[in-house]
Amino acid sequence: MTLSLLYMAFAFFRKWQGWSRGFSEPVSEERDFRRAVKIWLAEVLLHRQLYALSFSRWLIHILIFYGFIGLAVLPGVAFVLRSSGYLAISDTFPRFYIHPQGYVMMKVWGDSFGLMLLLGLVLAGIRRIVQREAKQSSNQMDALLLALLLSVALSGFALEGLRCSLVPAEIARYSYVARLFTPREAHALVQLQPWLTACWTVHFLLVATLLGYLPHSKLMHSLLAPVIIAVNAAEEHTREDLYWPEMKKYRATRSPRD
């Protein structure tokens, strides 16, 4: 994992070097940050533009977006809470979220985010296959990325499902999606160990591959789009080309493909 993170950092550094070859534009002195923040929140967090163009695409993207963010943030939250517990900064949150009484909350959220991601990916795959126009314009690398993300989500659930078979049923039931991946018969840890190891290794390798591939894939938009939207939004009051005043009419216009 460290290696893939290091590689990802290196790839980003190379990208940054590439972007730095350009010249810097004069920055507009007039900035309307309140409006910029409003636009940014609407565009990035609510996907307003996508919603106006196509409800189905909005739904698919919002499921993947929040599923992905949730899954990325959740381990971080657990890490911070655990650390605060160890450092005795506060006991309330770790006790609630990490220890049994609150642990289930983490599981419910984890499964929910995973389910959102899975659902979004499946719908995206169906759309790619069913809708001819979209298929025509997609390339093999886009399909590969979808497959990779799907594999990450499925292997994550499989791993969690195996783990569920080792915890008491009253706790396991909170992993409401992962439980579907739990073997029907009861197994001892010794019996499951090879499967757990294999599943963990596959999941780990897939995540590492995803992290390494991210800077070279279309997933770059997940990092760059919010930046580009923020820069544009900061200038919107001078350019007026993000169509803030046009929204009512805008919503009436759907994508010709939708």
Next chain:
Amino acid sequence: MARDEKIQGNKIAAGLTRRQLTELNACARCGECQAWCPVYAQDRRESITARGKLHSLRRLVEGSLPEAEREDFIKSLYECSACGQCHVVCPVRINTHDLWEQARMSLVNAGIPQPEGQIKQLSAIKEFNNPFGKPQAERSRWARSAWEAGLLKSPLRLWHERQTPVVYFAGCMASFEPSLQPVAVQTARLLQEAGVDFSILGEDEPCCMSKLRRMGDGAFSDEARKRADQFTRMGIDTVIVSCAGCFKGFHSDYARLWPGAQKVVHLSQYLDQLILEGRLRFRRETPLLVTYHDPCHLGRHNQVYDQPRRVLRSVPGIDLVEMPRHRAFSSCCGMGGGLKAVSPEIQHKMAAARIREAEATGAEAIVTPCQTCYQGLLNGTKEAASGMKVYHLNELLVRSICPEVAHDAVEAALASPGA
């Protein structure tokens, strides 16, 4: 070979902004641009779409675009009317039309010239101050001829003779192109009808040079600065332009060079103001069901949507019906971005598609406030073998206010041997 490509990639990258280089990586490849692109609708190549161009340009600056795809990318970069539709629908809001124009300039600086058709036009603009290669002395002939033919209430004053606060900037198309000269005459007459104290620049009227920017000619900044300085020295309050291309040039492209860019207004905005102030009086009813074509440079690029519609609705007898694609989604007629100079057949097909869209509304005529779009749409009626009438916005106003300067009458008067 690979080293040469890297060197060229670096040169091209140096001509783009850091934001633009970042945008090349920000494309989500969603294909929304493809669904809306009016050029792709006529020439269904992936490389035509914004997504295709972004993908190729990214590899070009990285030095990894295969030789086989290079020609196709360059062709596609210029086979684009820079209408900005892809920018409007892009969920990432990549500022595509600015990127295409900057990329064209950057490619030229890196030794990859524009297509032949554009080079010819650019040379004419730089040498003669207009794309037709006509002498500057002929620029205001339309004004003299119109006065002599009795089409104006009084002779038009030249700014250097009488410094008025308002100047009418006719632009190259309406000044030199006989089929478009009626637009200039009608504009002048409407301003006279409203009692506006204005003058024209005559031989001092320069080309706005916006075509240089559209086609990626590096001389644009210097030329624009000269013109900006000229306007600043003149101290003009308001410049009225009747060409959406000139409007985009002055109002948007000059904005960073000339604080007075905001003083430039499009004719449709000015007419709207005159009507609101009650200075233009309609005398006759002209019953007609029309649909309105938003010029890209006026609408999408400058958000002038409401004023021309208000002007249309104020003409007695005019009913307006919208096409499915209107305002920010207006489908380009193909006259912008130097597309027509490299691929006239695609322009004709794009305009024909727009005409068919207009026909489907049941309207009797399609109206536009841009002389260039007007010409482009006329090409479309021929291509589509359509009987749809194409009018410049002025035409509907003069039919109600001063019918003696209706298009055909002006064209005939200016074409007569004495004119």
